Amino acid sequence: MNPSNPTSQVRDRALRRQRRLRLAAVVLGTATVGTFTGMSIVERAGATAAVTSTSTASTTTVTASSSAATATPAAGLSTPTATATPATSSAAATVTGGSGR
Amino acid sequence: VAATVADAGVGRALGTSLHLMVTAPGRLAAARDAVDEVVAGIDRTCSRFRDDSEIMQVQARHSGGWMPISALLATAMSAALRGAHLSDGSVDPTVGTAVRAIGYDGDFAGVAADGRPLTLTVRSVPGWQRIGLDTVTPAVMVPAGVEIDLGSTAKALAADLAAAAALEAAGGGGVLVNLGGDISVAGEPPATGWVIQVSEASDEAITAGVEAIAVRDGGVATSSTSVRRWRRGGVTLHHIVDPRTGLPPAACWRTVTCLGGSCLDANIAATAAIVLGRDAPQWLEARGVPARLVGEDGRRVCTSGWPRRDRP
Numbered sequence: 001m002n003p004s005n006p007t008s009q010v011r012d013r014a015l016r017r018q019r020r021l022r023l024a025a026v027v028l029g030t031a032t033v034g035t036f037t038g039m040s041i042v043e044r045a046g047a048t049a050a051v052t053s054t055s056t057a058s059t060t061t062v063t064a065s066s067s068a069a070t071a072t073p074a075a076g077l078s079t080p081t082a083t084a085t086p087a088t089s090s091a092a093a094t095v096t097g098g099s100g101r
Numbered sequence: 102v103a104a105t106v107a108d109a110g111v112g113r114a115l116g117t118s119l120h121l122m123v124t125a126p127g128r129l130a131a132a133r134d135a136v137d138e139v140v141a142g143i144d145r146t147c148s149r150f151r152d153d154s155e156i157m158q159v160q161a162r163h164s165g166g167w168m169p170i171s172a173l174l175a176t177a178m179s180a181a182l183r184g185a186h187l188s189d190g191s192v193d194p195t196v197g198t199a200v201r202a203i204g205y206d207g208d209f210a211g212v213a214a215d216g217r218p219l220t221l222t223v224r225s226v227p228g229w230q231r232i233g234l235d236t237v238t239p240a241v242m243v244p245a246g247v248e249i250d251l252g253s254t255a256k257a258l259a260a261d262l263a264a265a266a267a268l269e270a271a272g273g274g275g276v277l278v279n280l281g282g283d284i285s286v287a288g289e290p291p292a293t294g295w296v297i298q299v300s301e302a303s304d305e306a307i308t309a310g311v312e313a314i315a316v317r318d319g320g321v322a323t324s325s326t327s328v329r330r331w332r333r334g335g336v337t338l339h340h341i342v343d344p345r346t347g348l349p350p351a352a353c354w355r356t357v358t359c360l361g362g363s364c365l366d367a368n369i370a371a372t373a374a375i376v377l378g379r380d381a382p383q384w385l386e387a388r389g390v391p392a393r394l395v396g397e398d399g400r401r402v403c404t405s406g407w408p409r410r411d412r413p
Binding site: 076079087097 | 120293323356360389390
């Protein structure tokens with residue numbers, strides 16, 4: 001860091017912040033650390049923290065604990081990419097139904 | 102069986118039926134080995150019915166602090182927590198104590214069909230938010246007194262992992278893995294799609310005229326309160342617990358079948374629907390989950406995207 005150069009100081013602070021955020025991303029188990037530039041922890045209430053990336057506008061929620069957390073995609077339940085159709089011409093190959101656990 | 106399905110095998114796994122189908126000729130044995138390995142791994146890792154499983158060992162030794170776990174248990178825990186998050190807590194892995202309290206305290210084959218009355222307390226389960234999971238190390242933190250039951254999501258996860266492993270072992274084509282009604286498909290489907298009969302119980306025989314659908318990707322799962330039932334003091338109980346009360350949910354739907362981008366997500370949606378009761382159709386609709394719900398009175402409700410039968 002060059003103390004006589006304000007621009008350099010700003011850049012150094014930004015780099016340090018970026019390194020911290022990348023480390024946080026690793027600790028949180030989230031992927032693609034490069035996208036976390038500008039990330040900020042916007043909420044940390046109780047056991048849940050929300051982490052947003054301002055650069056990508058993506059949102060990840062985490063189950064927070066004392067020192068580590070579970071990254072859980074905030075995206076909803078996935079649905080099939082292909083549309084299912086009623087079976088009319090073929091005999092069923094297998095059966096779905098309840099079985100318990 | 103559709104003509105383009107080359108081979109199929111059946112067996113038992115995770116205390117239920119296993120049905121494997123492949124489209125690549127001569128690759129069933131290799132695919133079956135891959136499925137067996139995945140399923141055995143899930144059983145060794147996630148079963149609450151064997152004392153030597155990793156999840157039982159973790160809970161037996163827990164000290165309230167972080168404990169290292171295998172990558173597979175981390176995956177299973179992550180799947181369970183994802184289910185809890187996406188279902189707003191309707192599918193919660195901390196139901197272990199509640200499930201035991203209502204009488205499901207071992208492999209279902211050992212659960213007495215009838216028995217004396219139980220004294221149960223209405224109380225919410227500890228809650229999935231109390232579990233800590235570090236998927237990088239990996240490690241887990243389970244507070245004292247919290248009993249984990251991965252049963253709801255682990256079987257569906259096993260189907261997804263097994264389908265992926267079977268496809269790789271088959272070297273191409275398409276595969277279908279059905280673990281007790283939790284179905285995952287991978288690869289190139291048969292020309293007709295994978296034709297699946299939708300029934301109350303997964304052990305029902307394939308019968309002409311019964312509703313069937315054709316899927317090409319993702320997964321299918323059914324949750325039902327009409328299987329794995331038992332009675333205590335004249336009251337019928339089943340294996341699905343409402344995390345808000347620690348008891349089986351009020352009777353509403355006896356069977357819910359959902360389609361998902363994976364078997365895991367289909368299972369999460371189906372189990373959540375049973376717990377949510379009357380609110381389930383709206384909840385499923387809002388999330389774009391194609392589903393078929395059958396009420397205790399037999400009425401049938403379908404949500405968006407569920408295949409509609411042609412009407413004459």
